[in-house]
Amino acid sequence: xxxxxxxxxxxxxxxxxxxxxxxxxxxxxxxxxxxxxxxxxxxxxxxxxxxxxxxxxxxxxxxxxxxxxxxxxxxxxxxxxxxxxxxxxxxxxxxxxxxxxxxxxxxxxx
Numbered sequence: 050x051x052x053x054x055x056x057x058x059x060x061x062x063x064x065x066x067x068x069x070x071x072x073x074x075x076x077x078x079x080x081x082x083x084x085x086x087x088x089x090x091x092x093x094x095x096x097x098x099x100x101x102x103x104x105x106x107x108x109x110x111x112x113x114x115x116x117x118x119x120x121x122x123x124x125x126x127x128x129x130x131x132x133x134x135x136x137x138x139x140x141x142x143x144x145x146x147x148x149x150x151x152x153x154x155x156x157x158x159x
Contacts (some may be wrong), residue, residue, distance in 0.1 A: 066091050109133075 057065045066087050073085060109130070116126045144151065 062091050062094060 055069075059065045070085070070087075079085070113126060113130060116129050117123065120126055120129075
């Protein structure tokens with residue numbers, strides 16, 4: 050086992066890893082049993098994406114059920130839930146205006 054520490058200067062960690070993986074696969078041929086594994090911030094990002102892919106739909110369903118139980122109307126519930134995309138756009142604009150990088154910590158806080 051060996052470690053190579055990389056300090057990526059780009060805010061797009063996934064793009065950096067994709068480009069670095071492509072260059073490594075072009076130039077390095079690993080013998081059988083050897084492989085490369087990315088860790089650190091990239092690993093946290095992938096774990097968060099998998100977790101959010103399961104949590105977000107369940108949360109939206111739960112919110113839909115709670116609002117529907119309160120309003121007893123699918124139309125009213127849908128109107129309330131239409132505010133969610135607009136809220137996300139506003140959150141991303143605020144992140145841009147504050148010059149924040151979109152990281153795992155920012156995803157969880159959003």
